[in-house]
Each structure stands twice: as C-alpha cells, then as structure tokens.
Amino acid sequence: MNITSYLIRGLATGGQFALVAIGYTMVYGILKLINFAHGELFMVSGILMIYIVADLPTLPIGLAICLMAALTVFIGFMIEKFAYSPLRSAPRMSVMISAIGVSYLLQNLVSYITGGLSKQFPDIPIIGESIRFLGIKDKLTVFLSPVIAIILTVILVLIINHTKFGMAMRAVSKDFETSQLMGIKINRVISITFAIGAFLAAVGSVLYFAKNTGINHFSGANPGLKAFIAAVVGGIGSIPGAVVGALIIGVAESLAKAFGLADFSDVISFGLLIIILVVKPTGIFGEKTTEKV
Amino acid sequence: MKKMMALLLSVVMMMTLLTGCGGAAAGGGAAAGGTYTAYVLAEKGDTYSLGLANNFKTAFEANGGKVVMETFPTNTTNFSDYLQKALDNKANVIFAPNSTTVAANLLANANDLGIECPIMAGDTWESSVILDAVAGTDLEVYCSTFFDESDSSSPAAKDFVTGFKAWLNNNAEYKDMNGGNDIVAAVSALGFDAYNVALTAIRAAADAKGADLTSIDIANALWAVNIDNAVTGKIQFDQNGDAIKDSAYIKKAGKGAFEFMKVQTSPNNAAQGTPADYGTAKGISLDKAGKKIVIGVYEPTSGNNAAGGKQEVLGIYYANSLDDTVTIGGEDYKVELYVSDNGSLEENAVTAASNIVGQGALVSLGSYGSGVSIAAAQTFEDAGIPAIGVSCTNASVTEGHNYYFRTCFLDPFQGSVMAQFAWETISK
Known part of the structure; x- marks a missing residue:
C-alpha cells in the first residue's frame, strides 16, 4: 500500500476545507454566529464559475475566476446585509435560524436554476493538469491545495496582527460594545469579515471543484459540514486552528480509507469532534485568545 | 504562528519519510497468483447499488476471482481514495454500479489517477452523463442494459x-x-x-x-x-411477477455514443x-x-x-x-x-x-x-x-x-452477466 498518496490527497482535501473553515471561524469570532450558509456559498461560487464560463466563452479563465470571486464576495456581503445585519440586536438564536434559512434558500435557488442536475465544472488550466509527483498521478490542484491554503492563512494572520484594520477586527472580537464605543465602525468590520470569508470560499471552490468536477445543489453540504467540524476541532474563533483542524480531518478521513475503514470515514471525523469537545472543549487552539478574530 | 510552522514542518518530515519507504503507484497489473481481482464500489443505503454489487461479487468469486468491496456514504464527491484502493490492490476490473451523479465524479477521478483497467456498471450508466464523462479520456467503460437501438433482429x-x-x-x-x-x-x-x-x-x-x-x-x-x-x-x-429474460446487452461508452459489444446470455428456466x-x-x-x-x-x-x-x-x-x-x-x-x-x-x-x-x-x-x-x-x-x-x-x-x-431482468441476473463479461474481458 502506498500511504503517501492517501496522505497527499488527505492534505489536499484538508487544505480545501481549511479555506472554508476560516470563513466559519472568522464570522464566529466577530459575531458569535455559526454561519450555516457558508457551505452553500462555497457551492454557489462553483455554480457561478460554470455559468460564467458557459455564458462568456471568450473571457480568459483567469478573469473568469476573478469575476467569480468578486460575485461570491458580493453575495457573501449581501447575505450579511439582508439576513444578519437587521438582526444585530436580536437574540443569537434568531440570527442562527436566519443562517439556516439562507442556506436552504441558496440550495433551492440553485436546484431551480440547474434543474437539480449535476453540472460539470470547467477545465481549469494549470491546476487541472494531471501530473505525476512522488509517484502519484493526480491533478495539480491536489498537490497545490494545502500549500495555497497555508500561504493565504499566513497572509491573513499577518493582516490581522499587523494592520490597523486587523487591530479593529481583534478589538471587535474581544468586546463588541466597547469597540463600538471606542469609535470602531463595526458594520464595516463585519462586512469586510464576510467578504474575506467569501473570497477564501471562492478560492477553495476553484481548488475543490477543479478536482471534483460534478456540482449539484447539495455539493456544498458535505464540505460545509466538514469545514465546520474542522473549525470546532481547531478551536472556533482561531484562524490557524481552523487550518490545522481541516488538515487533521482531511488526513484522518483519507487514512481511514487507506486502512480499509472506508465505511467509517465519516464516523472518524465526527468521533474526532466528540473526543476534542470532551477532552478540550475550546478546541486545539482554543485558549489562545490573542489570535482570535 | 509558531505552532503552524511546527505543523508544516512535521507534515513535510512525515511525507519525506513515507516517500522514502512508499512504493510507486500500481497499474492494472497482471493476475497475481493466477487469479483476477475485481474492485467493487457501492453506495451506502442505495438498494440498487448494494444489491447489484453483491450479486456481482458472488458471481465473480464463483469464477475463482478475488473481490475487494467497499461502500461510500451518500453525497461523496471525491472518489480518489477509493480508486487508489483499486490501484493498491492491482484490480483487473472495477465494478461501480452507482447513479450517474456519482459516476460523473468517479470517472473524472479515475481519469486523474490514470486508471487503465475496465470500469463496469449496470443499466443506470447508459446515459449521456457517462458519455460526457468519458469524452476526451482513455477510460474503458462498459455497462449492461435491456435494449439496443441498433438491434435489428426484431421488427x-x-x-x-x-x-x-x-x-x-x-x-x-x-x-x-x-x-x-x-x-x-x-x-x-x-x-x-x-x-x-x-x-x-x-x-x-x-x-x-x-x-x-x-x-x-x-x-x-x-x-x-x-x-x-x-x-x-x-x-x-414468472411466479414472482418478473419478466422471464435470458439476455442482456453489453455496451461500451465510446466517442459520443454507446457502442454495442455483445448480447450476453444466461439461461432462465422459470415458467x-x-x-x-x-x-x-x-x-x-x-x-x-x-x-x-x-x-x-x-x-x-x-x-x-x-x-x-x-x-x-x-x-x-x-x-x-x-x-x-x-x-x-x-x-x-x-x-x-x-x-x-x-x-x-x-x-x-x-x-x-x-x-x-x-x-x-x-x-x-x-x-x-x-x-x-x-x-x-x-x-x-x-x-x-x-x-x-x-x-x-x-x-x-x-x-x-x-x-x-x-x-x-433482475440484479442477480445482471450481476452474474456482468461478472461473466468482466471475466471474459480481463482473461482475454
């Protein structure tokens, strides 16, 4: 058995989930809201890519990806404006229910547009090429995903720790009301948080769907759920935690399949979630509040 | 940050270590020890998929072949790890009787991994989704079905x-x-x-x-x-209410259309x-x-x-x-x-x-x-x-x-017909 191939594919899945998990964890850090619509936003960005490429065949693929990312950010921004922002002073449970509503709305909207049929993600040059590396043949996206996820995370962490805006984000996540009193425009901070989360989900969707090319309206459910578990395992609110959690989940599921436990790969993710919650309820990186966003 | 760097380092170390002792990727190799291996992949909770997979398994094993069977949960979209299992086991044929939604991803993944052995399924795969998935690849995909439009034997x-x-x-x-x-x-x-x-x-x-x-x-x-x-x-x-059938059509997914391969018969003595x-x-x-x-x-x-x-x-x-x-x-x-x-x-x-x-x-x-x-x-x-x-x-x-x-026809019939066809194809 060639364990390397399972490890690499596990890290790839982990890297892709990590980009989604960061969205969950950042929104939680700021609003204490589990944004259940985030997995669906990931799926919607994949669907957008399909329609952009089909409707604008002359557009170079690089620009198509930029346009898709911009639209995804816009949708992420609009979701916040229309579904969460009016509920700012409502109980947290109401916002959560609104998030679940948005999630079903996006699913059904896509189902209506696609007729419920699976659509093929376009071929993405470079990352969609099959290569042989370390004795494993697969698409380049598989080898690149964890690297891109870690690079983007490092950039994000640098922004949060070393810019004025990052300071504002940290302040809001520490104490919502006090930072408002100190003159921080929290609505702007929240909007930008959603935009960053949506942008990372868009990058994740290109990496993920370049490999898993069939997309239907349920395609965001599984990655969304796994990314959420990853965020909790890593310590919800912590960005490096989300990445580490996602890589652990990705590798654990892949290794489960390598050792003939394919039937239990989901059980292992959820089992891991329960063990972490029992042993360390705040997650792996949970206590380090300085990195909370 | 320090923790992340440490993790990155340990991942790189682990990979270097494992690449050192890991073998190269396998291909659809020759029969090991004179027998053939089939990798069977079915969807959990899908009556059709599980039933047909088990019928194929029984028939293939009756021929003296070895079967590695696995199941995946609903809504799975990445099948690379499962297909890697087929490569690791040097499978001579893959039997994956699943829905066309599954097939679209499965076949794309199989192409990424460079799977060379035939991939077979039941009647559901006679669909344009499969033709689209096979287009532009070297995959060898077969399915069994009930009817062929080019069959001119009956008016x-x-x-x-x-x-x-x-x-x-x-x-x-x-x-x-x-x-x-x-x-x-x-x-x-x-x-x-x-x-x-x-x-x-x-x-x-x-x-x-x-x-x-x-x-x-x-x-x-x-x-x-x-x-x-x-x-x-x-x-x-017959006494169960099933039509008494004794043949199935085998088709291959070709360029833009299904090519008729053969009529595979198996006696049916029901009255x-x-x-x-x-x-x-x-x-x-x-x-x-x-x-x-x-x-x-x-x-x-x-x-x-x-x-x-x-x-x-x-x-x-x-x-x-x-x-x-x-x-x-x-x-x-x-x-x-x-x-x-x-x-x-x-x-x-x-x-x-x-x-x-x-x-x-x-x-x-x-x-x-x-x-x-x-x-x-x-x-x-x-x-x-x-x-x-x-x-x-x-x-x-x-x-x-x-x-x-x-x-x-029924799955036990279809499963045994496909197992028979798989055996004939790989032992050629």
Whole structure:
C-alpha cells in the first residue's frame, strides 16, 4: 500500500476545507454566529464559475475566476446585509435560524436554476493538469491545495496582527460594545469579515471543484459540514486552528480509507469532534485568545 | 504562528519519510497468483447499488476471482481514495454500479489517477452523463442494459426506434427531456412495453368482466399476459411477477455514443406464474361516469435519478400517443396518464404512490430505481392496484409483493452477466 498518496490527497482535501473553515471561524469570532450558509456559498461560487464560463466563452479563465470571486464576495456581503445585519440586536438564536434559512434558500435557488442536475465544472488550466509527483498521478490542484491554503492563512494572520484594520477586527472580537464605543465602525468590520470569508470560499471552490468536477445543489453540504467540524476541532474563533483542524480531518478521513475503514470515514471525523469537545472543549487552539478574530 | 510552522514542518518530515519507504503507484497489473481481482464500489443505503454489487461479487468469486468491496456514504464527491484502493490492490476490473451523479465524479477521478483497467456498471450508466464523462479520456467503460437501438433482429424494435425518434424530433419539450438528443434509451423501450402490457391486461379484464372490471381483475389478467413481439423481447411473468429474460446487452461508452459489444446470455428456466391469491380485496373500479382509465406513472422526474426517470416516462408517453383508447362493453374509454414524481427518494415514495391511488388509477407503471419501488409496494397493495416495474432490477421489488410485476431482468441476473463479461474481458 502506498500511504503517501492517501496522505497527499488527505492534505489536499484538508487544505480545501481549511479555506472554508476560516470563513466559519472568522464570522464566529466577530459575531458569535455559526454561519450555516457558508457551505452553500462555497457551492454557489462553483455554480457561478460554470455559468460564467458557459455564458462568456471568450473571457480568459483567469478573469473568469476573478469575476467569480468578486460575485461570491458580493453575495457573501449581501447575505450579511439582508439576513444578519437587521438582526444585530436580536437574540443569537434568531440570527442562527436566519443562517439556516439562507442556506436552504441558496440550495433551492440553485436546484431551480440547474434543474437539480449535476453540472460539470470547467477545465481549469494549470491546476487541472494531471501530473505525476512522488509517484502519484493526480491533478495539480491536489498537490497545490494545502500549500495555497497555508500561504493565504499566513497572509491573513499577518493582516490581522499587523494592520490597523486587523487591530479593529481583534478589538471587535474581544468586546463588541466597547469597540463600538471606542469609535470602531463595526458594520464595516463585519462586512469586510464576510467578504474575506467569501473570497477564501471562492478560492477553495476553484481548488475543490477543479478536482471534483460534478456540482449539484447539495455539493456544498458535505464540505460545509466538514469545514465546520474542522473549525470546532481547531478551536472556533482561531484562524490557524481552523487550518490545522481541516488538515487533521482531511488526513484522518483519507487514512481511514487507506486502512480499509472506508465505511467509517465519516464516523472518524465526527468521533474526532466528540473526543476534542470532551477532552478540550475550546478546541486545539482554543485558549489562545490573542489570535482570535 | 509558531505552532503552524511546527505543523508544516512535521507534515513535510512525515511525507519525506513515507516517500522514502512508499512504493510507486500500481497499474492494472497482471493476475497475481493466477487469479483476477475485481474492485467493487457501492453506495451506502442505495438498494440498487448494494444489491447489484453483491450479486456481482458472488458471481465473480464463483469464477475463482478475488473481490475487494467497499461502500461510500451518500453525497461523496471525491472518489480518489477509493480508486487508489483499486490501484493498491492491482484490480483487473472495477465494478461501480452507482447513479450517474456519482459516476460523473468517479470517472473524472479515475481519469486523474490514470486508471487503465475496465470500469463496469449496470443499466443506470447508459446515459449521456457517462458519455460526457468519458469524452476526451482513455477510460474503458462498459455497462449492461435491456435494449439496443441498433438491434435489428426484431421488427417491433425497429418500428419502435424509428417511430420514437421521429416523435422526439417533433416535440422540442420531449427531446429536451431526453437530454437534448434522439438517442433511444433502453428504459424508454421498457417504458413503452410496460404501458402496452398494462393495456393488454386491461383489455383481457374487460373481455372477462365488461364494465364491472376492477384493478384486481387487471392484476389477475397480468399473470396470463403473453406478448411474443414486445420491443424488448418476449414478455411473460414468472411466479414472482418478473419478466422471464435470458439476455442482456453489453455496451461500451465510446466517442459520443454507446457502442454495442455483445448480447450476453444466461439461461432462465422459470415458467409462467399462476395468479396470486388476492382474497377478498376489492381494488379500484372502472370510472364509468368519466369514461376514462387512469394509469399512474410513478417515476422520479427530479433528484439523482431524474434523467433516467424522464426517459422512462417518455417511452410511456409515446406508447400512450399511439394507443389511448380501450373499448369496454361497446363504449370507448380514454386512457389518461397521471405522472407522480417520487423525487428519487424513498421517503417520498408513499406520498407519491398515494397520489396515484387518489387519482383512481387502475394500474401503476414504474419506478426507475428499486429503492423507491420497494418503498411504494405496500401502498399499491393496500389499494389493490397492480404495479408494473419498468427498470427496477432489485429482487425485492416483486418478492413477497403480489401486486408488483416488472418488465426487465433482475440484479442477480445482471450481476452474474456482468461478472461473466468482466471475466471474459480481463482473461482475454
């Protein structure tokens, strides 16, 4: 058995989930809201890519990806404006229910547009090429995903720790009301948080769907759920935690399949979630509040 | 940050270590120790997939082959790790009897991994989704099916193919339902036959009982149906209510179309069945006031199996367009179809079947997909309506269900035919 191939594919899945998990964890850090619509936003960005490429065949693929990312950010921004922002002073449970509503709305909207049929993600040059590396043949996206996820995370962490805006984000996540009193425009901070989360989900969707090319309206459910578990395992609110959690989940599921436990790969993710919650309820990186966003 | 760097470092170290001792990727190699290995992949909770996979496994092992079988949870989209398992086990053939939604991803992944061995599946894969997935790859993909449009041995089949193509080309909406082309799917041919079987039974019941006929009389008449020149061959039901079939068509997914490979036969010695005991069941009476006969069409027009379900509905629509009047006691009754969507989901089965019962249907046709058919069997039985399965191949559809019949072959038959074909292909 060639364990390397399972490890690499596990890290790839982990890297892709990590980009989604960061969205969950950042929104939680700021609003204490589990944004259940985030997995669906990931799926919607994949669907957008399909329609952009089909409707604008002359557009170079690089620009198509930029346009898709911009639209995804816009949708992420609009979701916040229309579904969460009016509920700012409502109980947290109401916002959560609104998030679940948005999630079903996006699913059904896509189902209506696609007729419920699976659509093929376009071929993405470079990352969609099959290569042989370390004795494993697969698409380049598989080898690149964890690297891109870690690079983007490092950039994000640098922004949060070393810019004025990052300071504002940290302040809001520490104490919502006090930072408002100190003159921080929290609505702007929240909007930008959603935009960053949506942008990372868009990058994740290109990496993920370049490999898993069939997309239907349920395609965001599984990655969304796994990314959420990853965020909790890593310590919800912590960005490096989300990445580490996602890589652990990705590798654990892949290794489960390598050792003939394919039937239990989901059980292992959820089992891991329960063990972490029992042993360390705040997650792996949970206590380090300085990195909370 | 420090923790992340440490993690990155440990991952790199672990990979270097493992690459050092890990072997190179395997290909579809020669038979190890004189035997062949099949990798079988089925979907958890999918009656069709699991049933067919197990039937293939039994038949392949009976030939002396080795089978590695795994299952994956619903909504899985990445099959690389499963296919890697096939490579690790040096599989000579992969058997993956799954829905076309699964197949789209599975085949893309197989191409990424450079899988060279043949990939086989059952009747569901006879779909344009598979052709799209195979286009531009070197994958060798086969499926078994009930009918082939280029089969010119039977005049009934030839007439059907010509007529059906013309009908599709004259109706933009229907052509769209068929996936935008005029390729004749095997399930459309079966749907056509199922409708005609239903009409034959209704006419037989009308001859015996006149306008007093009920759905129970139709059920009784179905046991005696004997059609020699149906599109998909002779139709006669055995003691379980299954059509007595002895052959399957094997096709290969080629460039833009399925290529007919061969007819794989396997003897079927079943004899025509005798009517089941329907006791004092009343069933549903003929609508004398409305002068109409409703036939339920219980099919998935949405969900995972929508593509196949719609093609089955098309075969039924076409049959209805050719023959929609039954004369009973000197009066003409119009045959109306009532399509009830089960959404490809077992939890919708009872509601969808109850809608058909509520419409006063005398017979129900369908469904595409065994799970939904089994889930609806009790509802049809309680109402006393015979149901004619069109392409549901799982044995449990008719077993213990006296009101369920079917016009296609069964999974045990299909599984053994595919195992036989797989064995012949890889030992060549």
